[in-house]
Amino acid sequence: MPVLLQIVFGSTVLLICALLHILSVARLIRHLQTNDHFHAERTTRHQLLTVCVLFLLLLLSHTIQIYISAFSLWIIGAFPGYEAAIYYSLVTYTTVGYGDVVLEPGYRIAGAMISVTGILMFGMTTAFVVGLFGRILGEKDL
Template sequence: MPVLLQIVFGSALLLVCAMLHILVIGRMVRHLRHHDHFDASRSTRHQMIVTGALFLVLLGSHTVQIYISAFTLWISGALPGYEAPIYYSLVTYTTVGYGDVVLDPEHRIMGAMISVTGILMFGMTTAVVVGLFTRILGEKDL
């Protein structure tokens, strides 16, 4: 696959994953604002349960993005089967990059784009979690 085509596919993958993650975060924030789960009158237990649920929703979003990346690798012929693309996408998206499964030169840029996608999506997740904890801890007397 030519480099330009890899960049186009990688950019499209990044855009799809970003839009998915933004949609999930946006709906989550809208729900939280509408129901005010972190109001000072709510119990700490309630807030912990809601925070745990939010973590699961964000984890679910990342998992779907990893599967989208794996599907892209599989459909482009970069990796055979289903286990290798999922494994490669997981270790690349999380930037662990063990190196035991590698892409051939015709698909290497795709791997780098998956890594960039993971970095950006985890950055968004971190921003949401920090904002959430800032709000929760700001309303509590420590």
């Protein structure tokens, strides 16, 4: 696959994943703003359950993005089967990058874009969680 096409392909996958994650986080923020789950009058159990559900929803968003990346790599022929594509996408998205499964030179830039996607989306998740805990701790009498 030519370099320019890899960049376009990788950027498209990145934009799709970013849009999915931005919409997910925005929906969670809107829900938190309309339903005050962390008001001081709420029980600790309710707040803990809310945080667990939020983490699961964020994890679901990341998981879907990994599958989008894997499916995209499989569709363009970078991998002959789905197992290697899912594994590669998972270790690349999380930037672990074991190196036991690698892309051929014609797909490497597209693969690197998956790691860029993971870095950006994990950064967004981290910012959301830090803000969430800042809000939770700010409303608690410490």
